Amino acid sequence: MSDQPWTIESIRDALGNPALAQRFLGEINRAPAHELLAVFARWERIAKNLDDAFDEDVVAAVRRGEEPPGRLIDGTGRLQRANERFHSHGAA
Numbered sequence: 631m632s633d634q635p636w637t638i639e640s641i642r643d644a645l646g647n648p649a650l651a652q653r654f655l656g657e658i659n660r661a662p663a664h665e666l667l668a669v670f671a672r673w674e675r676i677a678k679n680l681d682d683a684f685d686e687d688v689v690a691a692v693r694r695g696e697e698p699p700g701r702l703i704d705g706t707g708r709l710q711r712a713n714e715r716f717h718s719h720g721a722a
Contacts, residue, residue: 636674644677
């Protein structure tokens with residue numbers, strides 16, 4: 631998105647998925663007045679994350695078969711430790 635401030639309409643559009651957009655609109659419409667800002671901020675963050683995930687530079691790099699620009703976080707070690715903890719407690 632450009633440097634324009636986020637609006638209900640721009641968040642709805644950035645979500646892309648009609649079901650997700652409908653969920654957003656439902657939540658924003660049902661939120662009590664004192665919770666509106668928090669609901670808006672949460673969905674703004676979600677929209678920004680989706681917008682960043684489909685950044686034109688990232689999409690172009692992936693299409694060229696290149697690593698996307700930016701910092702990628704390798705969660706392999708964290709997942710392995712979680713798996714070990716899970717299995718060490720006798721989980722089936």
